[in-house]
Every structure is written in C-alpha cells, then in structure tokens.
Amino acid sequence: MKFELLHTDPATQARAGKITTDHGVIETPIFMPVGTVASVKGVHQRELKEEINPDIILGNTYHLYLRPQTQILEKAGGLHKFMNWDRNILTDSGGYQVYSLSSNRKIKEEGVKFKSHIDGSYHVFTPENVMEIQRTIGADIIMAFDECTPYPCDYRYAQRSMHMTHRWLDRCINHLDKLPYKYGYEQTFFPIVQGSTYKDLRQQSAEYIANAGAQGNAIGGLSVGEPAEEMYAMTEVVTAILPKDKPRYLMGVGTPINILENIALGIDMFDCVMPTRNARNGMLFTAHGTINIKNKKWEDDFSPIDEMAHTFVDTEYSKAYLRHLFAANEYLGKQIATIHNLGFYMWLVREARKHILAGDFRAWKEMMVKQMDKRL
Numbered sequence: 001m002k003f004e005l006l007h008t009d010p011a012t013q014a015r016a017g018k019i020t021t022d023h024g025v026i027e028t029p030i031f032m033p034v035g036t037v038a039s040v041k042g043v044h045q046r047e048l049k050e051e052i053n054p055d056i057i058l059g060n061t062y063h064l065y066l067r068p069q070t071q072i073l074e075k076a077g078g079l080h081k082f083m084n085w086d087r088n089i090l091t092d093s094g095g096y097q098v099y100s101l102s103s104n105r106k107i108k109e110e111g112v113k114f115k116s117h118i119d120g121s122y123h124v125f126t127p128e129n130v131m132e133i134q135r136t137i138g139a140d141i142i143m144a145f146d147e148c149t150p151y152p153c154d155y156r157y158a159q160r161s162m163h164m165t166h167r168w169l170d171r172c173i174n175h176l177d178k179l180p181y182k183y184g185y186e187q188t189f190f191p192i193v194q195g196s197t198y199k200d201l202r203q204q205s206a207e208y209i210a211n212a213g214a215q216g217n218a219i220g221g222l223s224v225g226e227p228a229e230e231m232y233a234m235t236e237v238v239t240a241i242l243p244k245d246k247p248r249y250l251m252g253v254g255t256p257i258n259i260l261e262n263i264a265l266g267i268d269m270f271d272c273v274m275p276t277r278n279a280r281n282g283m284l285f286t287a288h289g290t291i292n293i294k295n296k297k298w299e300d301d302f303s304p305i306d307e308m309a310h311t312f313v314d315t316e317y318s319k320a321y322l323r324h325l326f327a328a329n330e331y332l333g334k335q336i337a338t339i340h341n342l343g344f345y346m347w348l349v350r351e352a353r354k355h356i357l358a359g360d361f362r363a364w365k366e367m368m369v370k371q372m373d374k375r376l
C-alpha cells in the first residue's frame with residue numbers, strides 16, 4: 001500500500017490524501033460503506049459502483065468466519081471473487097463484534113472464546129487464527145485482533161485491556177509474517193489504538209501503535225457510547241502522536257457531524273452502519289438535517305427526496321412515495337433510503353476533500369455542522 005499526503009489544511013488538522021493498493025485508488029477523506037456479510041444490505045454491487053462509487057467497502061471477520069465460513073471463501077478465491085467486488089475491501093478483525101454480538105464470551109490472554117449468535121456453537125478467536133482467517137478472506141486492509149475496551153470502565157480495566165491489546169498486536173505481527181498472501185495481491189495490516197477515554201492511556205497506546213511502523217493506523221475503543229466531546233478529545237490526543245505520513249482510520253464513526261469534526265482532527269478513513277441501518281428505519285441524512293420519512297408530514301409532499309441529487313433515487317422518487325413504501329413495509333423503500341444515505345455520506349466526504357484542497361475547509365465545516373444539526 002502507498003499513501004500520498006496531498007494537502008494538510010492550515011487552519012485545522014484536516015488532510016487530503018490518496019491511498020493506492022492492488023485493488024485501486026482510495027481518495028481520502030473516505031467513508032467506507034459497511035458490507036458486513038459480503039453485502040451492503042439491499043444494494044447491488046453494480047448499483048454501489050455506478051451510483052455511490054465507493055473506493056472501498058467493509059467486511060467483517062466475525063460474520064464471514066461464521067457464515068459462509070472460511071473454506072467457502074477460500075474455494076471462491078477470496079471475498080472479492082465471492083461477492084464480485086473488484087475494488088478495495090477492509091475487514092475488521094472481530095474484536096468489536098465478539099464483544100457486541102456474542103451472547104457469552106470469555107476474554108483471556110490466549111484469546112476470546114465465544115458462542116455463535118447464529119447456531120450457539122462455541123469458537124475461539126486468537127490473534128493468530130484471526131490473522132489466518134483474514135488472509136483467507138483476502139481483504140486489502142486487515143485489522144489487528146484487539147479488545148475494544150467497553151465504555152465506561154475504570155482506569156485499571158482500561159489500562160489492563162490496553163496492555164493486552166498491545167501484547168495481542170505483537171502476536172498478530174509475528175504470526176502474519178509467517179503467512180504468505182493467498183491470492184496474489186498485497187494485504188496491509190493496521191494496528192488499533194485503545195486506552196478508552198483516559199488521556200494518558202491514549203497517549204501510551206498511540207506511541208505503542210506508532211512504533212509498530214505499520215502502513216496505516218486505526219483508532220478503536222471510541223463511538224461506544226462516550227459523549228462526542230470525549231471522542232473528539234481522544235482523537236485529538238492520538239492524531240498528535242500517530243505518524244502524519246500514514247492514513248488514520250477512526251473505527252465505527254459516525255454521524256455526518258462526527259465525521260466532519262474528526263476530519264478536522266486529522267482522520268482520513270471512516271466506517272459506520274448508520275447510513276445503512278438508519279435508512280432501513282426511514283431516517284434520511286441530508287445536508288440540511290435529518291428526515292424521518294415515516295412522519296405523517298411527508299404524506300403529500302411530492303418534492304424529490306433530495307434536491308441535491310447525490311444519486312438517482314433523490315430525483316426519481318418523491319418524499320410522499322418513499323413514505324408510502326415505508327408505511328406499506330415495501331422493501332423497495334429500504335433500498336431507496338439506503339442508496340440515498342450512502343450517496344449523501346459519499347458526497348459529504350468528497351465535498352470535505354474539495355474544501356481541504358481549496359483551503360476553506362474550516363468555514364465550510366462550521367457552516368455544515370450547523371446546517372446538518374436539524375430535524376426536518
């Protein structure tokens with residue numbers, strides 16, 4: 001992987017960059033649509049490419065390991081072939097999903113024992129086998145196996161969790177070095193900063209991760225219920241320490257406002273289920289605020305979904321029609337809302353990149369944060 005830092009905004013820490021991998025170029029700042037189990041829910045790969053045009057999407061080790069399982073992915077020649085997606089893919093390592101999805105899991109030094117949320121079978125993830133699984137899935141960017149420290153937690157817990165994540169990081173790196181690529185293209189490994197919301201632990205973890213000398217670095221343990229101000233404060237502490245010539249990925253973030261605030265703090269990569277999950281619930285994000293399309297007020301509003309026309313659905317369908325589809329529980333409604341929200345998120349980060357390069361990012365960001373903070 002190659003990262004070119006094209007410009008850093010003088011008034012903030014915002015950056016415009018370009019990542020190049022064997023599956024193409026990723027222009028940063030970037031939002032990565034979440035395709036947990038090899039599908040961005042309700043959207044065809046062709047629609048994704050033609051209408052939303054993400055340079056990279058997310059997959060998930062925990063889910064893909066349980067279903068379709070790694071031997072199927074291996075027989076298919078990896079996840080790109082299996083889902084017919086020839087652009088970039090990033091897989092999360094499962095550290096978060098085990099903690100958020102599995103009914104009962106035990107975290108020990110060796111690894112995490114968990115019960116499948118699908119059929120109740122027991123499994124163990126270790127730094128070593130998660131590296132093997134991610135080699136088999138074949139994503140272009142793969143994440144360290146870490147513990148996403150639960151929030152809130154006391155200092156002692158956060159400290160011990162962070163040190164275990166650092167020991168697991170060393171095990172990931174040592175094991176990965178023994179695992180050749182399976183499908184003939186490069187895979188890049190990102191370590192993950194922890195430390196919960198304790199400034200000194202975040203500094204220690206950022207130093208440890210920076211010293212690993214990876215091609216990119218991630219910030220974990222945030223967007224787990226902490227107040228946004230805490231998220232921003234921890235991001236600021238960490239980006240001050242992480243190397244500037246490597247991309248920074250803030251995991252699981254976030255709302256449109258969170259994304260703009262964190263771009264200003266020096267983050268290059270984002271992923272979040274919000275645009276897709278909220279869409280399925282009728283919540284639309286727009287540059288002028290959020291719309292709950294199920295609200296009766298839209299039942300005779302025949303204006304386009306979004307005049308800014310980020311994607312074809314914005315002008316081909318009215319608010320009234322979309323509200324009707326949700327009222328009738330037609331899954332076309334969920335599909336339309338999903339394409340709209342992903343189109344908006346991609347527009348937002350691309351606009352941010354334009355303003356960073358134009359030198360007026362701060363003023364634009366302040367205006368957008370105010371404008372988007374409305375319920376329409």
Ligand SMILES: Nc1nc(=O)c2cc3nc(NCCN4CCCCC4)[nH]c3cc2[nH]1
Nearest residue numbers: 092093095096148220221222223251252274
């Ligand atoms: N390996 C790993 N380590 C993390 O610390 C981590 C931290 C994360 N924090 C989030 N937050 C997701 C928040 N999301 C907001 C919309 C509703 C569903 C949850 N996702 C994460 C994923 C993560 N993955």
